[in-house]
Amino acid sequence: MDNKFNVKAPFSKYAGMSKKDKVKATSEFLINNSLYIFMIAAIVIIQIINPMFLSVPSIINIISLSAANLPIALGIAGCIILTGTDLSAGRIVGVVACVSASLLQSDGYANKMFPSLATMPVFAVLAIALLIGGIVGLINGFCTAKFHLHPFIVTLSTQLIVYGILLMYLMSGNNNGQSISGLDSSYTSLITGSILSIGATAIPNFVWYSIAITAIMWFVWNKTKFGKNMFAVGSNPDAANVSGVNVTLTIIAVFALAGVMYGVTGFIEAARIGSNSAATGLNYELDAIAACVIGGVSFVGGIGKIRGVIIGVVLLRIIFVGLTFLGIDANMQYVIKGLIILVACAIDMRKYLIKK
Numbered sequence: 385m386d387n388k389f390n391v392k393a394p395f396s397k398y399a400g401m402s403k404k405d406k407v408k409a410t411s412e413f414l415i416n417n418s419l420y421i422f423m424i425a426a427i428v429i430i431q432i433i434n435p436m437f438l439s440v441p442s443i444i445n446i447i448s449l450s451a452a453n454l455p456i457a458l459g460i461a462g463c464i465i466l467t468g469t470d471l472s473a474g475r476i477v478g479v480v481a482c483v484s485a486s487l488l489q490s491d492g493y494a495n496k497m498f499p500s501l502a503t504m505p506v507f508a509v510l511a512i513a514l515l516i517g518g519i520v521g522l523i524n525g526f527c528t529a530k531f532h533l534h535p536f537i538v539t540l541s542t543q544l545i546v547y548g549i550l551l552m553y554l555m556s557g558n559n560n561g562q563s564i565s566g567l568d569s570s571y572t573s574l575i576t577g578s579i580l581s582i583g584a585t586a587i588p589n590f591v592w593y594s595i596a597i598t599a600i601m602w603f604v605w606n607k608t609k610f611g612k613n614m615f616a617v618g619s620n621p622d623a624a625n626v627s628g629v630n631v632t633l634t635i636i637a638v639f640a641l642a643g644v645m646y647g648v649t650g651f652i653e654a655a656r657i658g659s660n661s662a663a664t665g666l667n668y669e670l671d672a673i674a675a676c677v678i679g680g681v682s683f684v685g686g687i688g689k690i691r692g693v694i695i696g697v698v699l700l701r702i703i704f705v706g707l708t709f710l711g712i713d714a715n716m717q718y719v720i721k722g723l724i725i726l727v728a729c730a731i732d733m734r735k736y737l738i739k740k
Contacts, residue, residue: 430706441585450701451594457672459645462638465618467685468535472543478665479550480513480650485564485660493566497557503568513651521643525636565659575655590652602690619686677728
């Protein structure tokens with residue numbers, strides 16, 4: 385799906401068209417942008433039903449939730465550009481969140497997981513978080529590239545492995561499988577503290593971190609040799625190989641970078657939610673995949689833009705917040721997520737077949 389909703393584009397081509405061709409062009413435009421049209425209509429309807437939906441606190445909440453989910457979406461987007469995916473993303477977020485939380489519990493907390501371990505420096509734990517994510521991503525990329533396995537199989541396997549490791553980790557120390565909370569203020573203030581407010585509503589610090597990460601990823605995708613190689617491999621790995629691109633190294637690097645993005649997400653998420661358990665990160669990859677396909681990152685490979693991922697994340701979050709405002713059951717939201725992914729992929733494949 386295209387990641388630009390350009391109303392003028394189809395109509396600028398109408399000059400000289402027959403009536404039949406105009407109808408066809410309009411039909412194509414409506415089909416290709418049907419998800420955007422649906423979501424805009426949904427926003428308008430929700431706002432009419434509940435005028436608080438687009439209030440300042442609600443908008444800041446949507447921005448904050450989008451910022452929290454953006455790094456994982458950017459990571460998965462790279463995997464999709466390679467015509468793959470990453471089913472382990474959510475579980476990597478979960479294990480990173482729990483490890484980060486356990487190392488950054490307050491020294492005086494009664495249920496501290498490791499009582500004899502002093503609260504570690506925040507940035508040392510951040511390095512550990514990025515390392516954990518990067519290592520799992522590296523394994524995913526290595527198995528995909530070296531053994532020529534489909535990423536679906538590889539990441540499904542690592543998803544189960546990481547989840548098992550997480551469950552065992554939660555049983556260590558004095559935790560006995562409980563949720564990890566009681567985080568040190570140096571950690572929570574870094575992530576959920578605020579330096580700017582709009583009215584009485586504070587904008588959490590992690591929003592600015594997410595913006596900075598997105599800018600870095602934009603530079604990597606668009607201004608580096610690595611980014612060019614990623615799109616080349618996604619478009620046609622054989623042609624890329626003939627052109628001198630190290631396909632194996634590129635695949636490994638893309639998955640490793642994705643793992644680092646999951647590590648960032650887990651580190652932020654641990655402080656954002658405050659209480660971390662085996663359920664942390666569950667199905668996060670579904671939201672990320674849905675956001676990517678809505679934003680125009682194609683499973684056909686070699687197609688995707690950072691701005692498209694941003695649009696997809698924000699639009700999806702608007703819809704889910706809107707469903708909450710309407711009192712839609714949380715379980716039903718999973719059904720809607722599935723339908724959005726299915727429709728977005730169907731539209732994307734339809735466009736590919738037409739071009740082909």
